[in-house]
């Protein structure tokens with residue numbers, strides 16, 4: 734599975750800023766429209782149990798008003814399942830969720846949580862929603878995802894991104910985490926799983942991830958929304974697209990040279 738690398742723009746943190754004041758501004762729907770005009774391939778939004786950023790109304794409006802495919806990030810709970818089945822987004826990415834965490838801290842335990850995940854995956858699939866599991870690049874988790882019958886996994890790039898900023902781009906810890914992602918993507922391909930990646934990606938650290946030829950989609954949010962403060966959302970998305978395209982072109986070129 735090789736080909737064009739899609740960019741999903743996660744707009745959660747537009748809602749975070751809106752919610753800081755409780756009014757309607759800035760509107761995540763407007764961000765989705767700007768992302769579409771800037772060449773994003775999809776919109777990603779996480780409806781959390783505590784509604785700290787996106788709200789039920791946001792999801793309803795995204796499904797009704799935005800032409801781009803919506804990737805709904807959700808915990809495997811009855812409440813979220815009912816919402817996903819009602820709105821039938823293009824895709825749902827099942828993530829672990831803990832109320833006290835600042836952001837999604839680790840991958841889903843697909844291996845240990847199989848019993849609870851099976852009915853959720855089944856119900857979403859029946860509803861025509863493309864299901865992915867957000868997992869660490871751990872072979873046991875990828876095997877468990879394949880056993881659950883999902884078509885897609887998203888590799889958690891958080892550990893790589895953290896090492897990148899804490900230890901440096903070429904530090905052994907960073908290269909080790911990158912290697913885990915490369916091997917995870919290869920393992921996913923061997924299992925017939927489409928591979929996505931995301932969490933913590935920035936202009937500086939995205940290139941080696943975008944260069945993995947079997948990664949088909951990147952989901953990026955916090956950094957793009959933060960950059961939008963300085964240069965606008967349109968500009969931050971277009972720059973990320975350009976870095977992505979160069980990384981992918983260089984990696985495919987170096988493989989055929």
Ligand code: PXP
Pocket residue numbers: 743745779806826828836837867887930931932933934952953954955956
């Ligand atoms: N992918 C998944 C599954 C996520 O949970 C998140 C964060 O909501 C992202 C990608 C985007 O991460 P970031 O906001 O750090 O770019």
